[in-house]
Amino acid sequence: MTERRGPTRYEIELGGQASERVLRPVSDEFTVEMTEAGTTRLVGDVRDSSHLNGLLAHYTSLNIEVVALRRLDQHTSAPSQREIPNHHLEGERS
Numbered sequence: 001m002t003e004r005r006g007p008t009r010y011e012i013e014l015g016g017q018a019s020e021r022v023l024r025p026v027s028d029e030f031t032v033e034m035t036e037a038g039t040t041r042l043v044g045d046v047r048d049s050s051h052l053n054g055l056l057a058h059y060t061s062l063n064i065e066v067v068a069l070r071r072l073d074q075h076t077s078a079p080s081q082r083e084i085p086n087h088h089l090e091g092e093r094s
Contacts, residue, residue, distance in 0.1 A: 007045035009072040012055065014040040015065030025058050039067055 018040040030044030
C-alpha cells in the first residue's frame with residue numbers, strides 16, 4: 001500500500017440540494033456547486049482518512065444520501081485512475 005503525504009482532493013456528491021446546515025462543516029474547505037441533475041457537488045482537500053470518515057459520518061447522521069465519492073487528480077480535479085466505489089446511504093435529503 002502506498003503511503004500518501006499531505007491532503008488528497010475528493011469530490012463528494014450529495015443527493016438533492018444541500019442546506020446551509022449540511023454544508024457548514026465544509027463551507028471553508030470545499031467548493032460547492034448545485035448540479036443540473038439536482039445534486040450538490042463538493043470538491044476539496046481531505047487531510048486524512050479520519051477527516052473523510054468524519055465528513056461521511058456527518059452526512060450519515062443527517063440522513064443525507066452520498067451519491068458518489070471520488071478521489072481526484074491533485075492538479076486537474078478529474079477523477080484519478082483509481083476511482084473509489086460509490087457509497088449509498090438511505091434517507092431523506094436536507
